[in-house]
Amino acid sequence: MIDVRDAARAHLLALSTPAVPGRDKRFIISAKSFTWKEFVELYRKERSGLKDRLPRENLEQGFGQTSAPLDIEFAKGVLGMKEYIKWEETALAALDAALVLEKK
Structure with a gap:
């Protein structure tokens, strides 16, 4: 799970980071496995x-x-992403949004 704000930050960092070997790899962006x-x-x-x-x-x-074990070290090393929005905040926001849609 990733918060859209973390995804946006990762995109901006990827666009502004100088080229490095292995840059053609995908970045795993997530606070933790759960x-x-x-x-x-x-x-x-x-x-x-x-x-x-x-x-x-x-x-x-x-x-x-x-669970899906995630290796976020590449994103940490290349993009410098060490802090994320807490997964609990993201999960609760997703649930609340789904409940609003359910009422429509």
């Missing part, structure tokens, strides 16, 4: 009114792969 269980726990805690709509126990059992 699991779907972490998402559900965050939503359950911060949006308790939705708890009946969220998956219950054994969430990890329902998914094959529960």
Whole structure:
């Protein structure tokens, strides 16, 4: 998951960074790896009114792969991106936007 503001910052940094070997590689831009269980726990805690709509126990059992390990070192080294908007803020904003659309 990436916040659109971090994506925009990464694009600007990539456009203004001098050419380096390996520049043809893609940049992984993300604050951290996370699991779907972490998402559900965050939503359950911060949006308790939705708890009946969220998956219950054994969430990890329902998914094959529960996280995607990310290597952000290339982006750190080349672009200097060391700080990101917290994934929790992004996840809650995405949920809130989806709920607004749902009401339409």
